[in-house]
Amino acid sequence: MGTIRLNRLQDYWKKHWLFNLPSFSRYMSRDRFMLIMRCLHFNRNPLPGEPIPADRLFKIRPVIDFNSKMIQIYYPDKNLSLDESMVLWRGRLVFRQYIKNKRHRYGVKLYLLTEPDGTILKFAVYTGTLDDHGGKGHAANIVLHLTEEKLDVGHSIYLNNYYNSYGLACKLLSRKTYCTGTLRVDREKIQLK
Structure with missing residues (x-):
C-alpha cells in the first residue's frame, strides 16, 4: 500500500x-x-486484576513517544509555527471531536509544533477537558507544553488568534521566545502556570 x-x-x-x-x-x-x-x-x-491505566492514550503511547525521539535527533531553525489538525476518525472514541468547518468534521484533534516547511517537531493529542492541559487557559497551556524544550534560546513562534493572548506573549517573552500573531480584544486575562 x-x-x-x-x-x-x-x-x-x-x-x-x-x-x-x-x-x-x-x-x-x-x-x-x-x-x-x-x-x-x-x-x-x-491483564485481569490489573488496574486499567488512567492514560486515555496508553494503547498508542509507543507511537506518541515520537516527541522524545524527535527532540533527540533534530533541532529546528529559529522560526516555528503552532496550529491544530484533525485526523479523520469515525469510530467510537471518548475524546473524538466534531468541528463543523473542517474538511474532516469528526476526528482526533492534534496540536502541532512545526517548522515553516511542515516538519512536525512535537505534537499533543487532545483527550478532553480532563487531560493535563485542559480546562481554563487550555490554549496557553498547550503552547507552553509544545514549546517547553525550545524556550530560552530565541525562537520565534507564529500563532493564530486561538492560541495568542497578552499573558502568553508576556510569559514567552520572559523566556526569551518571541511570538507573532493577532490578539483578540475579547480574550480575558488568564493566569498561566
Whole structure:
C-alpha cells in the first residue's frame, strides 16, 4: 500500500478491471483487514486484576513517544509555527471531536509544533477537558507544553488568534521566545502556570 497508492483502503479489494489488484485479496479479505485496523494498538491490554491505566492514550503511547525521539535527533531553525489538525476518525472514541468547518468534521484533534516547511517537531493529542492541559487557559497551556524544550534560546513562534493572548506573549517573552500573531480584544486575562 505504500508503493501502490489508492484513494481509499477499500479500493485495494475492488474487482473492477481498473482496480484489480489480486495480491491483496489473495492473502486477506477486506473485512478482516478492516477489523484488524479497527482494533490495532501498540501496547498490551491490562491483564485481569490489573488496574486499567488512567492514560486515555496508553494503547498508542509507543507511537506518541515520537516527541522524545524527535527532540533527540533534530533541532529546528529559529522560526516555528503552532496550529491544530484533525485526523479523520469515525469510530467510537471518548475524546473524538466534531468541528463543523473542517474538511474532516469528526476526528482526533492534534496540536502541532512545526517548522515553516511542515516538519512536525512535537505534537499533543487532545483527550478532553480532563487531560493535563485542559480546562481554563487550555490554549496557553498547550503552547507552553509544545514549546517547553525550545524556550530560552530565541525562537520565534507564529500563532493564530486561538492560541495568542497578552499573558502568553508576556510569559514567552520572559523566556526569551518571541511570538507573532493577532490578539483578540475579547480574550480575558488568564493566569498561566
